[in-house]
Amino acid sequence: MVDINEIKVVSFDAEGTLVTPDFSYAVWFEAIPECYAERHGVNFELARKVIEEEYQKLGDQRLEWYDVRYWFDKLGLGTPDQVMERCESKVRYYPEVKEVLASLSERYKLVVASGSMRDFLNHLLQDIEPYFTRIFSSLTDYKQLKTSEFYLKMCQAMEVKPSQVVHVGDNWQFDFVAPREVGIEAFYLDRKRQTNHQNSVASLLQLKIHLEG
Numbered sequence: 001m002v003d004i005n006e007i008k009v010v011s012f013d014a015e016g017t018l019v020t021p022d023f024s025y026a027v028w029f030e031a032i033p034e035c036y037a038e039r040h041g042v043n044f045e046l047a048r049k050v051i052e053e054e055y056q057k058l059g060d061q062r063l064e065w066y067d068v069r070y071w072f073d074k075l076g077l078g079t080p081d082q083v084m085e086r087c088e089s090k091v092r093y094y095p096e097v098k099e100v101l102a103s104l105s106e107r108y109k110l111v112v113a114s115g116s117m118r119d120f121l122n123h124l125l126q127d128i129e130p131y132f133t134r135i136f137s138s139l140t141d142y143k144q145l146k147t148s149e150f151y152l153k154m155c156q157a158m159e160v161k162p163s164q165v166v167h168v169g170d171n172w173q174f175d176f177v178a179p180r181e182v183g184i185e186a187f188y189l190d191r192k193r194q195t196n197h198q199n200s201v202a203s204l205l206q207l208k209i210h211l212e213g
């Protein structure tokens, strides 16, 4: 399936793949409503309701939706840095992550290809950053979601051909369909084992088996 002798770069999505959603959840649904409640003198439940409505009104097709600075500005909450630091205790890696990265990094260049903004990635990846040669944020670096064009730009930046890259991630469109459109060998990470596709893996350990032959 994968010709591992040709592969030079292994690319990972961040949230849902390396790191659990806990940190982002804490920022969007706990810390931001808390700040809003304090700033506007309302209770937490009301603040959360107001904020969830604002998130929905904008919608996840707009790039601002992912931009924590946009939201702090819009909601009159100042700057997000301290709030995000306070949430850092919520950063959790999936159990197999460090072992897989340590092992694969002996043979391949590892990169992160994430749709999260760099503000988030700085917090999310801090314990595992040394394993990666580059960290790409489609939104911060290229002002787009993870499209096939983004993956091509990533290959250009790494000076490799798409056929020399393997990507893995937990979003069918952004991590499987889009990279395959440009010829990257992609694996769909299905931690809940809801699919039975030949290129789906239930954990990163399974990916490691594919890549270590």
Ligand SMILES: [Mg+2]
Residues within 6 Å of the ligand: 013, 014, 015, 016, 017, 169, 170, 171
């Ligand atoms: Mg993901």
